Amino acid sequence: MYFYTILVKRQVLMMLLFEVKKVLSKPLNKAALLILAAVLLIGSFLTIRDVRYIDADGNSSTGISAARHLQEDKNQYKGYLTEDVLKQVIQANAAVNASSESQSDDIQENNKAAANEQAFADIREMINLAFGELDNYDYYRIDSVSEDEVGSLYEQRIAGLKNYLSRDDVTNTFSEDEKQWLINKYESLDTPLYYEYADGWKALMDSQYLPTLMMITVLIIGFLVSGIFSDEFAWKADSIFFSSKLGRGKAILSKMGAGFAITTVLYWSVVLLFGFIVLAVLGFGGGNCAVQTGVSNWNSIYNITYLQDYLISTFGGYIGSLFIVTLAMLVSAKTHSTVFAITIPFIITCIPPFVGRLEAFARIMTLFPDQLLSINKNLEDFSLYHIGGNIFGSVSVIIPLYLILFCLVFPILFIVYRRTQIK
Amino acid sequence: MELKMIKLTKQFGNFTAVDHMNLTMTNGVYGLLGVNGAGKTTLMRMICTLLQPTSGKILCNGKDITKMGADYRKLLGYLPQDFGFYPEFTVKDYLLYIAALKGIRPVVAKKRVKELISKVGLSKAANKKMKKLSGGMKRRAGIAQAMLNDPKILILDEPTAGLDPNERIRFRNLISELSEDRLVLLSTHIVSDVEYIANEIWLMKDGRLLHQGTSDELIHSMTENVWKCYANKSDVPTLMKRYKISNIKSEPHGVELRIISKEKPFPDAVMEEANLEDVFLYYFGEKAGADDAVI
Numbered sequence: 001m002y003f004y005t006i007l008v009k010r011q012v013l014m015m016l017l018f019e020v021k022k023v024l025s026k027p028l029n030k031a032a033l034l035i036l037a038a039v040l041l042i043g044s045f046l047t048i049r050d051v052r053y054i055d056a057d058g059n060s061s062t063g064i065s066a067a068r069h070l071q072e073d074k075n076q077y078k079g080y081l082t083e084d085v086l087k088q089v090i091q092a093n094a095a096v097n098a099s100s101e102s103q104s105d106d107i108q109e110n111n112k113a114a115a116n117e118q119a120f121a122d123i124r125e126m127i128n129l130a131f132g133e134l135d136n137y138d139y140y141r142i143d144s145v146s147e148d149e150v151g152s153l154y155e156q157r158i159a160g161l162k163n164y165l166s167r168d169d170v171t172n173t174f175s176e177d178e179k180q181w182l183i184n185k186y187e188s189l190d191t192p193l194y195y196e197y198a199d200g201w202k203a204l205m206d207s208q209y210l211p212t213l214m215m216i217t218v219l220i221i222g223f224l225v226s227g228i229f230s231d232e233f234a235w236k237a238d239s240i241f242f243s244s245k246l247g248r249g250k251a252i253l254s255k256m257g258a259g260f261a262i263t264t265v266l267y268w269s270v271v272l273l274f275g276f277i278v279l280a281v282l283g284f285g286g287g288n289c290a291v292q293t294g295v296s297n298w299n300s301i302y303n304i305t306y307l308q309d310y311l312i313s314t315f316g317g318y319i320g321s322l323f324i325v326t327l328a329m330l331v332s333a334k335t336h337s338t339v340f341a342i343t344i345p346f347i348i349t350c351i352p353p354f355v356g357r358l359e360a361f362a363r364i365m366t367l368f369p370d371q372l373l374s375i376n377k378n379l380e381d382f383s384l385y386h387i388g389g390n391i392f393g394s395v396s397v398i399i400p401l402y403l404i405l406f407c408l409v410f411p412i413l414f415i416v417y418r419r420t421q422i423k
Numbered sequence: 424m425e426l427k428m429i430k431l432t433k434q435f436g437n438f439t440a441v442d443h444m445n446l447t448m449t450n451g452v453y454g455l456l457g458v459n460g461a462g463k464t465t466l467m468r469m470i471c472t473l474l475q476p477t478s479g480k481i482l483c484n485g486k487d488i489t490k491m492g493a494d495y496r497k498l499l500g501y502l503p504q505d506f507g508f509y510p511e512f513t514v515k516d517y518l519l520y521i522a523a524l525k526g527i528r529p530v531v532a533k534k535r536v537k538e539l540i541s542k543v544g545l546s547k548a549a550n551k552k553m554k555k556l557s558g559g560m561k562r563r564a565g566i567a568q569a570m571l572n573d574p575k576i577l578i579l580d581e582p583t584a585g586l587d588p589n590e591r592i593r594f595r596n597l598i599s600e601l602s603e604d605r606l607v608l609l610s611t612h613i614v615s616d617v618e619y620i621a622n623e624i625w626l627m628k629d630g631r632l633l634h635q636g637t638s639d640e641l642i643h644s645m646t647e648n649v650w651k652c653y654a655n656k657s658d659v660p661t662l663m664k665r666y667k668i669s670n671i672k673s674e675p676h677g678v679e680l681r682i683i684s685k686e687k688p689f690p691d692a693v694m695e696e697a698n699l700e701d702v703f704l705y706y707f708g709e710k711a712g713a714d715d716a717v718i
Contacts (some may be wrong), residue, residue, distance in 0.1 A: 011523055018520040025511035236507025240568060243471040244524035245497040251524050422473040423435065 012250050012257070019228060019258035029224050036220045039213065040270055044277040047209045051199045051282050054118060058101075058111030067199065067282045073119040074197035075285075081123060081192045081293075083151035089120045089127065090147045097143060122293060123195065129298040130156040134164040154191040157298070161186050178384050181391040185301040195293055198286020200279045201306035205313065206296040210274070211374035214317045215349050217270045218373060221321060222328045222345030224266075225259040229333035229417055230341060239422050252417050256329070256410065263325045264318075271314045291379060300379040301393055313376040316399045320372025323406045324348050330409055333417040349373065366394045369402055424498075424575045424606050425449050426470070430479035433465050433630075440465040442630035443479065452602045454617025455610040457627035458707050463610040464504055466627070467580050470608065471501045483576075497526060500574030504581040504610075506565040510554035514545055514564050517553050518571065525572040532571070539567040543597065559590035566594070570601060577607045583616050595620060618699045626706050633706055641702045649701050650682045652692035662688075669704045 023029055053066035053073075060066075077085060095116075096102055102113035117124065128141040130153045164170055165179045174182070204210060232238040241247045287307035291297040294306070304312065324345050332341035349370045356365035365371075366383040375395055383394040426448045433441040440462045455463050468474040470481060472488060472495065481488045488495040508517055515536060522532035540549050543563040548556060556564065562582065569577060579598065583591045591613075598609065599620045611617060617624055618638055626633040626641070634644055649669070654662060655677050662668065662680065666688055670681035681695065682688050683705050 007528060010529065011526060014529060015520070015523045018516070018523065021516070022509055022511070025509075027511075232507075235509060236503075236505045237509060238507070239468070239471070239473055239503035239505075240501060240507070240521065241524060242473055243496060243499055243501045244521065245493050245499075245526040245572070246524050247496065248472075249493060250526075421475060422468055 008250070011246070012254050015246070015251055015254035016257045016261065019255050020262060022231070023224050023228060023258065023262060026227070032220050032223050036217060036266070036270065039216050040274060043209050043213045044274055047203050047207060047274075047278050048281045050207060051203050054111055054115040056112065056115055058108045058115060060111070064281050070118065070199060071197040071283050071285065074122065074199070076119050077123060078196040079194070081126070081153070081195050085195075086123070086127065086150040086153055087147045089123045090142070090145060090150050092120050093117070093124055093142055122295070125295040126193075126293065126298060127153060129295070130154075130160065132160075134160045134299060154189070154193075157189075158183065158186045161299075174382075174384070178391060181384065182301060182382065185303065185393075189290070189292060189303045193290050193293055195289060196286050197283065198289045198293065198306055200282030200284060201286050201289070201310070202294045202296075203282055204275055204278045205291070205306055205309050205376045206294050208377065210271075210313065211377055213270065213274055214267075214321070214373040215370075217267055218321045218324055218349060219345050221263050221266050221325050223342055225262055225325055226328050226332050226341035226344075227338040228255050228259050229329055229413075230336045230338045233336040234338060238420070242420060242422060248418050252414055255417070256413060259325060259329050260322070263321055267318055267321045268314075271317065275310065275314075296377075297379045301382065302379050302395060309376055309379070312395065312399075316372045316375040316395070319399055319402050319406065320369050323369050323372075323402045323409065326406055326409045326413060330413045330416060333413055333420075367398055367401070369398075371398055372402060375399075425482075425484055426576060426606060427482040427485075428470075428479065429482065431466070431469065431476055431481060432478045433462075433469060433474060434477045439630050441469065441476075444630075444632055446625070446632065448606050448608065450604060450606050451622040452599075452607040452609060452617075452620050454621030454624040455608060455627055456612065456614065456617060456624055456703060457610075458612055461627045462630040463612075463627055464580055465630075467501075467578050467608065467610055470576075471499060471578055472496060493526075497572060498575040500569035500572060500577045502562075502565045502569045502579045502582055504584065506561065508553045508561065508564065510552065512553050513550050514540065514553060514556070515549045517564065518568055521568040522571050527572060535571055535573075536567075539570055542570075543567045559586055559594070562586060562590070562594060563597070566597060566601070575605050577601070577605055579607065579609045581611055582609065583611065583613060591616070614700045614703050624699070626702075628707060638699050641699065642697045645683075645697055645702060645705050647683050647685045647705060649695045649697045650684060650688055650692040651695045652680050652682060652689045653677050654680055654689070667704050667708065669701050 049062045051067055051070065052060045052062055053070045054060045055069070077089070079085065096113055099113055099116070101109040101116070104110060124142050127145055127150060128138060131145050132138045132141040161183060165174060165182065227234070232241050241251065244251065287310075288305050291300050291302065291304055291306055291309050327348070328341045328344040331344050332338060335341070348368070352365050352368040352370045355361045363383060366381065371378060371394065378395060381394055385392050385394065385397045387397070428444050428446040431441055431444040432439065444466065455466070457463050465474065469476050475489065483491060483495055483498070509520070512520065518536040518539065519532055522536060523529070527535065540546055543566055545560060545563055545567065548560055553561065553564065566582065569579070582598065583594050586594060595616060598607070602620065609617060609621065622637070623635060624638060624641055625635045634641060636644065653674065659671065659678060662682070667683040668680055669683060672679040681701070682692070683701055
């Protein structure tokens with residue numbers, strides 16, 4: 001029995017490897033993989049280029065040395081952002097504002113002032129956001145914040161939310177329970193926040209590059225695996241496949257396994273490689289900083305660190321990829337059309353962002369699988385859902401939702417293909 | 424090995440492709456003859472479990488093949504009419520993959536693939552991509568895949584279609600060689616394919632079995648005679664309307680005709696011995712020879 005099991009496993013593995021070979025040997029698929037590699041490299045380059053360092057002469061630069069200089073500057077404020085640290089930032093900001101470089105009309109001189117500001121630029125933004133209105137950003141808000149009041153930064157964040165929720169145009173959007181849930185989330189943020197240079201993580205997680213890269217990866221994986229089931233018909237190899245001993249059983253499992261393996265290997269290769277390249281150049285430090293230390297996430301209801309953000313976003317993206325790709329394979333198995341199957345990832349990832357702009361569809365679209373590919377960009381989303389008497393943010397809903405749907409679609413794929421009749 | 428079809432029927436909408444067929448096959452070569460659209464491929468697909476019958480059933484040694492599932496399919500070797508393959512695979516990889524699909528252990532598969540590649544004369548092309556093979560070589564790879572599991576039931580659907588005469592003869596001999604101790608069902612609309620190798624020939628028309636028997640039995644089942652005669656070329660269209668003509672051969676002063684008729688068509692007509700092609704024309708009438716029934 002033990003040897004039989006080993007034998008069956010070896011056979012399934014062998015068929016799986018042949019399925020992968022079928023996919024990778026297609027010339028168009030080879031081209032698609034080259035495109036994905038190019039996108040990964042371009043994406044990494046553009047992400048890295050986003051982090052700039054301005055030297056004392058006002059000249060800006062990018063790359064490894066720029067990141068190291070910026071790290072040195074920013075880590076002057078490394079540690080917990082207590083009242084004392086915040087006061088120092090107010091003082092430093094006032095000093096920069098008072099400097100001749102800042103007041104000059106010459107852009108190069110202004111750049112020199114910006115060079116002096118970049119060490120505390122992140123904290124400066126936190127103060128702007130905390131003391132400004134929740135949905136109305138003011139770059140100069142810090143200039144009117146006194147040393148005495150800056151210590152209330154964290155209380156101001158909560159007060160800003162309460163103020164926002166009581167506004168006439170917002171108050172009816174949320175129930176009282178939901179408002180309290182949001183406030184609780186804000187209040188449960190561990191303060192004072194820990195801060196250090198985290199521009200590598202911020203470039204990785206707070207820009208559009210990661211979601212874009214994930215989307216392109218899913219489209220390309222979809223392109224690769226869409227033919228796993230339907231190509232048997234296109235190549236007229238279906239009759240032999242289905243009349244063979246394992247054709248309506250383990251051979252289908254090996255096809256599903258190949259789709260799963262290609263998705264898993266390609267997705268994680270791209271995502272991990274992208275993360276590694278960006279962090280290797282810009283620095284791995286700061287992964288333990290709360291996402292709220294980044295200007296994009298100050299209003300986030302998710303009290304997580306950048307490392308956790310990366311793990312959740314990439315895991316969510318993986319679940320989204322699995323679901324989308326499995327759906328494409330299901331269409332491939334049902335319609336026997338590779339072309340039709342290829343369109344599924346396009347429809348799922350490219351159309352919802354446009355439909356979501358229509359007010360009537362905005363809410364429902366937050367639950368579409370494309371959202372899984374941009375979790376890191378949705379941390380400030382206040383869409384809430386009630387399940388079993390509890391309230392959840394959209395991120396907490398869509399990951400398990402699509403994990404369940406994937407687990408449901410996967411066996412359906414097997415059943416649909418198993419029932420194929422060759423007319 | 425016994426394969427029994429009981430009231431086997433397959434309908435596609437209002438069209439009945441196979442109509443209440445009752446047949447029994449044991450070891451030996453069965454030639455399934457019929458014009459295009461007779462239902463041969465549908466019948467074979469049902470035998471290969473690729474299609475579910477609308478009604479009726481197929482029994483393998485008394486067991487329903489749909490219930491046997493993989494246990495039945497492990498007995499099968501199938502070469503379909505439109506033999507498809509994976510274009511980027513080499514012959515060796517293709518056969519190893521099909522061996523895996525057939526549940527053959529990798530060690531055994533390697534040995535079997537090597538043997539069959541040699542047997543079908545593809546040793547030199549073993550590492551060539553399938554898409555680079557000629558039509559005949561592809562068919563040989565096709566028969567090799569069908570033989571991988573040493574099947575007890577071998578189903579060959581139009582195996583010689585599209586092959587040149589040399590390849591066709593070679594292929595026919597190969598099938599004959601491989602047909603020992605198994606049940607072989609060979610479908611074709613090329614009469615000479617089955618004339619020499621089939622133990623029993625079935626004539627199929629409009630989804631029904633018209634006649635069955637050995638080549639001689641079928642020839643003797645004809646109630647009309649075969650005549651050889653000569654005529655002017657200009658008379659051929661008129662004669663074709665009156666008689667079933669199985670062959671027309673141009674001669675310097677007219678044409679030599681092979682006519683199937685109860686009566687002597689011309690006073691100088693000479694009675695000839697009938698062959699299977701005449702039988703084909705006799706039973707299938709004007710539909711016979713629509714493609715390449717006459718070679």
